[in-house]
Structure formats: C-alpha cells, structure tokens
Amino acid sequence: MNPIRNAVTEYIETRHTAGNQKRGDELSQLEPRIPVSQIGHCPRMAILDAVRWHPDHPLHAEPSHGFDAYVKEIMEAGNVWEHQTGKALARNLNGVVHWERDDPALRVRNDVWSGHIDFLIEECDHYPAGAIIEHKATNPVNFQRKDRLPYPFHCMQVLMYRRLLQQKLQSDYIIPTYLYYRSWSHWAEIQVWEYNDGIEWEGEVNGRTKSGEFDICMDDAIRELQDYWLRQELPPRYKTPTAVKFSCAKVRKGQAWPDCRYFGTCWPELPQEGPFTPTWE
Numbered sequence: 313m314n315p316i317r318n319a320v321t322e323y324i325e326t327r328h329t330a331g332n333q334k335r336g337d338e339l340s341q342l343e344p345r346i347p348v349s350q351i352g353h354c355p356r357m358a359i360l361d362a363v364r365w366h367p368d369h370p371l372h373a374e375p376s377h378g379f380d381a382y383v384k385e386i387m388e389a390g391n392v393w394e395h396q397t398g399k400a401l402a403r404n405l406n407g408v409v410h411w412e413r414d415d416p417a418l419r420v421r422n423d424v425w426s427g428h429i430d431f432l433i434e435e436c437d438h439y440p441a442g443a444i445i446e447h448k449a450t451n452p453v454n455f456q457r458k459d460r461l462p463y464p465f466h467c468m469q470v471l472m473y474r475r476l477l478q479q480k481l482q483s484d485y486i487i488p489t490y491l492y493y494r495s496w497s498h499w500a501e502i503q504v505w506e507y508n509d510g511i512e513w514e515g516e517v518n519g520r521t522k523s524g525e526f527d528i529c530m531d532d533a534i535r536e537l538q539d540y541w542l543r544q545e546l547p548p549r550y551k552t553p554t555a556v557k558f559s560c561a562k563v564r565k566g567q568a569w570p571d572c573r574y575f576g577t578c579w580p581e582l583p584q585e586g587p588f589t590p591t592w593e
C-alpha cells in the first residue's frame with residue numbers, strides 16, 4: 313500500500329487521458345496537418361501523426377503502443393516546469409509574453425504544418441527583436457553524463473515555428489529562436505539559427521558557454537515531409553527497427569524493446585511487447 317504514490321500515478325494517468333481526449337477533440341475538427349514537433353524524427357511517424365485523429369483518412373493507423381507510466385510522468389513534469397517558466401517570464405517581462413496555452417498568437421498553421429509555440433515574446437528591452445522559445449524538460453543525464461544538448465530535432469522544431477510565424481504575420485523579419493531545457497535545477501539556454509544550408513547554435517549549459525552546428529538543411533527536411541504529404545503517401549519504415557536512435561525500438565544490453573506508438577503497424581512480424589533480439593545488427 314502506497315497511497316501517496318497511488319494517488320500521484322492515478323492523477324497522472326487521468327491527466328494524460330484527459331489531455332489526449334482534448335487534443336483529439338480539437339484536432340479531429342481541423343483538416344489534418346503534420347505536427348511541427350515531428351520534424352527531424354521518423355518521417356513515417358510524422359505522417360501517421362498528421363492523421364492520428366482522422367480515422368477515416370486513408371493513411372490512418374491506430375497507435376499500437378501507448379506511452380508507459382514513466383514517460384507519462386516525465387511528460388507531466390515537463391508541463392509543470394513549462395508552466396512555471398511561462399509564469400516566470402510573464403512576471404519578468406511584463407505584458408510582452410504570450411504563454412497561456414489558449415493564446416491564439418501561439419498557433420501556427422499552413423496547408424501542410426501546424427504547431428503551437430511555447431512562448432512568444434514581443435519586442436522589448438530584454439529582447440529587442442522579440443523571441444520564440446521552445447521549452448523542453450529533459451533527462452538529468454543530459455547534464456550529468458551525456459553531452460548531447462541541444463538535440464538537432466529540437467533545433468529544427470523551433471526554426472520551423474519561426475518560418476510558420478513569418479508566414480502567418482506575412483513578414484520576412486527573422487525573430488530570434490531559443491531552446492530552453494530544464495531538469496531539476498539544471499538548465500540550458502541556447503539560441504538557434506539557420507546558416508547557409510545548416511543549423512548553428514550557441515548558449516549556456518548550466519552556465520558553461522557552448523556552441524556548435526548541425527549539417528541539416530531545413531529546406532531539404534521540410535521538402536521531404538511536405539512531398540510525402542502532398543502525394544498522400546506513407547514514407548517507408550526504417551531499414552531495421554533499431555537503425556535510428558529514438559525511433560522504433562530502444563536497445564539495452566543486446567535486447568530491443570518497442571518504443572514507438574506505431575511499432576505494431578510498422579513491424580507486425582516482431583514481438584510487440586518485447587524484448588526481442590536485434591539479430592540484424
């Protein structure tokens with residue numbers, strides 16, 4: 313008997329179900345679009361997620377795997393931290409921050425994409441050119457043992473918001489874009505921008521200055537997904553379920569475990585509850 317733990321897990325489960333329900337109700341009323349948060353991840357998942365709430369769409373597939381309790385809990389923690397960061401920014405920047413979830417200023421959408429910016433800051437003394445901020449809660453291991461922030465797909469996400477916001481405002485003005493990571497008291501505040509055909513970034517991780525670049529062309533990444541979408545075609549599955557990190561299955565100690573909500577659609581021939589041996593490696 314762990315009544316406190318039980319109450320917390322039950323609360324998180326209820327919140328997760330209600331959040332999914334709300335999102336599904338909203339998105340099913342709109343024309344399907346590729347979620348901006350999917351850019352840089354598996355193209356097949358991006359298209360499946362675009363039609364996730366449209367069961368009559370020819371590309372629709374019902375997710376075979378839900379998030380596990382651990383993922384739900386860290387997602388909830390991420391929401392709590394994000395809300396707190398939003399309140400902190402609003403308190404400090406006095407009226408120039410859009411951060412409340414229902415604020416229409418945060419919605420971006422065109423014929424292919426749709427998304428929701430976390431924080432949008434209007435021009436002010438602190439941010440003379442304004443700012444788009446993407447907030448991410450992340451595993452503390454990224455600060456303690458692994459040196460892998462920022463993730464390239466997060467950079468792509470915030471840069472895509474900038475492009476869509478420019479379209480929405482019919483302006484070619486380039487608003488600076490930032491990632492803000494949190495994990496307990498760890499933090500990373502990183503500016504991201506496109507440079508020639510790549511992505512550059514610079515900022516601080518727990519107060520230590522860092523910079524870097526990714527050889528990723530935003531135009532190419534956008535075009536690839538857009539082309540699949542406009543052809544109404546599902547991209548092929550990866551060559552193997554462990555070909556790409558953070559994709560179909562995660563591998564630990566020589567065993568693979570399904571790790572994508574469409575695993576059953578893409579890999580019906582493999583065990584669905586794991587573990588299984590990644591013999592193709």
Ligand code: SF4
Nearest residue numbers: 354357550560572578
């Ligand atoms: S199971 Fe793999 S190929 Fe299929 S959508 Fe997920 S990540 Fe993509």
